[in-house]
Amino acid sequence: MLTVGVEEEFLLLEPDGAVAPVSAGVLGVTDGDDRVRHEYTAYQLETVSGVHTRLDRLHDELADLRRIAARAxxxxxxxxxxxxxxxxxxGPLETLTDDPRYRRLAERYPGATVAAAGTCGCHVHVGVADRDLAVGxxxxxxxxxAPLLALTANSPCADGADSGFGSIRYEARRQWPTFRAPEVWADARDYDRAIEAxxxxxxxxxxxxxxxxxxxxxxxxTIEIRIADTCLSVNDTVLLAGIVRALVATLIDDIRHGRVAETTPSAVEVEDDLAAAARHGLVVRGPAVLHRPPGRPPAATAGHLRALLRKxxxxxxxxxxxxxxxxxxxxxxxxxxxxERQRSLLRxxxxxxxxxxALAGRTVPHPGRNC
Incomplete structure (x- = not known):
């Protein structure tokens, strides 16, 4: 059984929607729980789960962490x-967390820092100790x-309106020069050389x-899958973690049995699929198809998701x-x-x-509520 752990990033907002750069104060009342941490800006928090083999226990810890962070x-x-x-x-750049490394990042990559400030992702770690196997x-x-991004898109709004994207986080973070898909490397040594370069x-x-x-x-x-927006609900996060772990297990089995990959898309094809997933998201409800905005085509990644689930x-x-x-x-x-749920709430x-x-109410799990 492969192990799985999750890092979730969250926003801190004033009741009127303005960013609230109060992470230092929030961390000061979490009783030293090192699973709740500061992030890139002072209006963000990160929670870090333990290592799990059972999804129900991962769910319980993630729910507990959200409650702790929300109370603080x-x-x-x-x-x-x-x-x-x-x-x-x-927020302005002055709301960056007072950390020397973050300041160096802002100085070296000012455009990316401005574009991606405050964006929040969900990172799923799957334990794979063999680095050559992990690189494969x-x-x-x-x-x-792309289907993982479409499934977890959760940033449709900007400036209080529908941006037209399912994930404006993906679009914003593309300003970082390394925010791209992994390449195909021969082994861990080849990977390490590429990272060092x-x-x-x-x-x-x-x-x-x-x-x-x-x-x-x-x-x-671990292998760290970083494509997803932070998820609106704990159930969304656990769904992602379960699919990601199963996908990694499947790909490991394919490698060990010498199976050829079903498809080997080029860098351009991968980028095009990701851009489509970020723009159109994934229409998963019948009624949503009937009310699709003018000019918005059916989500091509719906077929990709079916293929992923079969896999x-x-x-x-x-x-x-x-x-x-x-x-x-x-x-x-x-x-x-x-x-889609954010759009519904905004309407x-x-x-x-x-x-x-409404967003805060759906962030923190309540008994009997799945959303």
């Missing part, structure tokens, strides 16, 4: 919100990144500044995750992705205070 945010006068980007306005998996992940050439500040959409973690013996179904059965994943996916098909009541309250 409330004491600091802010709302904890799970969205891939600030839905109203971002990275290359085979490339065609599956990025750093020595000034494309990345350090290993942590290599923002590949999937990479080997610089801290843990991982055997691994889900072997891990015992099939029921948990398919029940969550069924709920998502009925109620929409995070991006229902576009007032900033009402929208922020």
């Amino acid at each position: 945010a409330e004491l600091a006068g802010a709302r904890l919100v799970a969205a891939g980007a600030p839905p109203f306005r971002r 998996v990275l290359g085979r992940l490339r065609p599956w990144l 990025l750093i020595s050439g000034g494309t990345a500040l350090d290993i942590g500044g290599v923002h590949l959409l999937a990479r080997l973690s610089g801290r843990y013996p 991982v179904t055997p691994a889900l059965g072997e891990s015992g995750d099939a029921v948990a994943v398919h029940s969550r996916l069924g709920w998502l098909r009925r109620h929409g992705t995070g991006a 229902h009541d576009p007032r900033p205070d009402a929208f922020v309250a």
Whole structure:
């Protein structure tokens, strides 16, 4: 059984939607829980789960972490919100967390810093100790990144309106020079040489500044899949984690049995698929198809998602995750992705205070609520 862990990034917002740069105060009332940490800006937090083999236990810890962070945010006068980007306005560079490394990043990459400030992602770590094997998996992940992005798109709003994107976070983070899909490397030595070239050439500040959409973690013996927006609900996050773990297990099995990859898309094809996923998201509800905005085509990644699910179904059965994943996916098909749910909330009541309250209410799990 492969292990799995999750890092989730969150926004801290004022009730009127303005960013609330109060992370230092929030961390001051979490009783030293090192699973809740500061992030790039002072209006963000990150939570870090432990290592799990069971999705139900991962769910329980993620839910607990959201409750802890939300209570601390409330004491600091802010709302904890799970969205891939600030839905109203971002803070100035002065709201960067007072950390020497973050300051160096801002000085070296000012354009990327401004464009991507405040964007929030969900990073899933899957334990793979064999680095050569892990690098082989990275290359085979490339065609599956777009459906993972479409499934988890959760940043449709900017300046209080629908941006037209499912994930404006993806568009914003493309300003980082290393925010791209992994390549196909021969082995771990080849991967390490490529990473070192990025750093020595000034494309990345350090290993942590290599923002590949999937990479080997610089801290843990894991593959880190970084494509997803932070998810609106814990159930969305656990759905992602279950699919990602099953996908990694499947690709490991393919490599060990010498199976040829079904598809080997070029860099341009991968980028085109990712751009389409970020723009159009994934229409998973029948009614949403009827109310699609003019000029918005059906989501091409719907077919990719079906292919992904076919790919991982055997691994889900072997891990015992099939029921948990398919029940969550069924709920998502009925109620929409995070991006679709945000749009629905915005249409229902576009007032900033009402929208922020609705997002915050869906960020923190409550008994009997899945959304």
